[in-house]
Structures are given as structure tokens and as C-alpha cells.
Amino acid sequence: MTKLFLIPKPNPHATLRLFCFPYAGGAPNIFMPWLNKLPNNVELVLIQLPGRGARLMEAPHNKMSSIIDELMLHSSFITQKPNVFFGHSLGSRVAYELALTLQKNNLALPQKLIASGSRAPHLENHKTPIYHLPESEFITKLRELNGTPKEVLDNAELMELFLPLLRADFEIADCYQTEKHPLPVPIDVFFGHEDIDVTPPMINAWQALSALPITQHAFNGDHFFINSHSEQVIKAVSKLLNSL
Incomplete structure (x- = not known):
């Protein structure tokens, strides 16, 4: 498989x-309690x-x-x-x-x-995109969103590992809009x-x-x-x- x-x-x-x-930045383990x-x-x-x-x-x-x-x-x-x-x-x-x-x-x-x-998903995203922000501003926005674990946000090595994923996910979240079908x-x-x-x-x-x-x-x-x-x-x- x-x-x-x-x-x-x-x-x-x-x-x-x-x-x-x-969700953006989320891994499959969020569903493990199910x-x-x-x-x-x-x-x-x-x-x-x-x-x-x-x-x-x-x-x-x-x-x-x-x-x-x-x-x-x-x-x-x-x-x-x-x-x-x-x-x-x-x-x-x-x-x-x-x-x-x-x-x-x-x-x-x-x-x-x-x-x-x-x-x-056919609605336009009116929120200001965050995926391209400088690292410190991007991390601040992630803290405000409250979806990334604090232990990850506070760990510089983990953030270095996860930043590409988070930016990529938020690029999709910020930019994607579909047809109304x-x-x-x-x-x-x-x-x-x-x-x-x-x-x-x-x-x-x-x-x-x-x-x-x-x-x-x-x-x-x-x-x-x-x-x-x-x-x-x-x-x-x-x-x-x-x-x-």
C-alpha cells in the first residue's frame, strides 16, 4: 500500500x-483518537x-x-x-x-x-496571505492561528524541519479557489x-x-x-x- x-x-x-x-500543517495522527x-x-x-x-x-x-x-x-x-x-x-x-x-x-x-x-471553496479568500512572510512574521501568524503545537513553534530545529511544509500548505490555503459546481x-x-x-x-x-x-x-x-x-x-x- x-x-x-x-x-x-x-x-x-x-x-x-x-x-x-x-488541515494545513496537520498530519494524519490528528485522527488517531477516532x-x-x-x-x-x-x-x-x-x-x-x-x-x-x-x-x-x-x-x-x-x-x-x-x-x-x-x-x-x-x-x-x-x-x-x-x-x-x-x-x-x-x-x-x-x-x-x-x-x-x-x-x-x-x-x-x-x-x-x-x-x-x-x-x-468557490469563495475568494479575503484574508491576507501569510505563506510568503519572513520567517519570524510567519511563525507569529502561526501562533495566532493556534493550530500548530506550541512545542513545535518553540523548537527552532523542529521549525526548520516543518517550515517548508507549513509554507506549502498555507500557499494552497491562501491561493486556492475552485469553480462553483x-x-x-x-x-x-x-x-x-x-x-x-x-x-x-x-x-x-x-x-x-x-x-x-x-x-x-x-x-x-x-x-x-x-x-x-x-x-x-x-x-x-x-x-x-x-x-x-
Whole structure:
């Protein structure tokens, strides 16, 4: 199996796969707490892009198109079983773009797309880009965003290792915008009550990307509620998986 997919607990009898796409700068291990808390018929598949985890020494992607190109090399595995896509923040937009590309290639689509903590990807990013800032300013912005562990930000050697990945991820997050194309896939949108970066109009805009009514789910916490309130998130995801 390619390093792109990390399957921490293989389940050959699974009838459904849950593909999880991490946020900018995030690694697959953010989903490890989910491992034994999902329905028994679900196999958890974590997306491990270059520059993190077992692929730490590989050059990271800095364009959405190159991420999708790599994923589509394995489209036969992705579409092998019924599946659901879950992404958080940038991961939501990767998941949507992958679903859109599968449709363009007449391949099986996910049964559901769970878009967590993200503006709809056809919206323009009105935030000032940070990926090209000088190192000290870039690190200051990362601290403000509160998604990179403090022990990493405070360790000069680790930051030297992770800066190329973080800059590449934020280049995609800052610059990527897709076409508005409604998919025949139900979309569930997760958001944090205290998330100042993802506003109600940005959440509502996901409706333009589904031919079916979207469903919104509010959680306690800020942009990284997926970490701070992971039990709530896991319960909600499990409920949606059981409904399929």
C-alpha cells in the first residue's frame, strides 16, 4: 500500500471507508483518537501527504492540482468501496476538489462529504496571505492561528524541519479557489461557535456545491474544535456514518 494512505486498523470486512483529510500543517495522527470509536463496519483511511508522518522527507505539494493528481493515481483504491470524505479546514477543500475530479472522470462519488471548519471553496479568500512572510512574521501568524503545537513553534530545529511544509500548505490555503459546481452528494458542514475565521455566509455557501440540501452542525470551540472537542465531533461523525 502506498504511503499516501495510512490505515491504522485494517478492516477487510468493512462495508464503508472513511477518508480523512487533515488541515494545513496537520498530519494524519490528528485522527488517531477516532480509531476505536467509529462504527464496526467502517475502515478509517488517513490521507498522508508529502512532508509529514512517514513522508516527512518528501517535498510537500504547494498546489491543489498536484495533491489531486497524486490522489487520482490511486482512484481505483479510493472508489473500491462505498466511502465518506471528511476534511477539516484546508482538508475540506481537498475533499471537495477530489470529489469534483472523480465526477469529471465518471468515477464513483462519496456517499457523503463532511466539510469541517472551512469556507466553501468557490469563495475568494479575503484574508491576507501569510505563506510568503519572513520567517519570524510567519511563525507569529502561526501562533495566532493556534493550530500548530506550541512545542513545535518553540523548537527552532523542529521549525526548520516543518517550515517548508507549513509554507506549502498555507500557499494552497491562501491561493486556492475552485469553480462553483454542485455535486450530487449530500454535504454536512461542521463549524465551531467561536470560529471567527469561518462566518455563517461562508458556511451557507456550501449549499452552492451540492445538488441536495446541506446540513449544518455546530460545535463548541474555535477553528480547531476538531481537536478541543474531538469527542463531540466523533459522535456526530459516527451518527452520520450509521445513517448510511
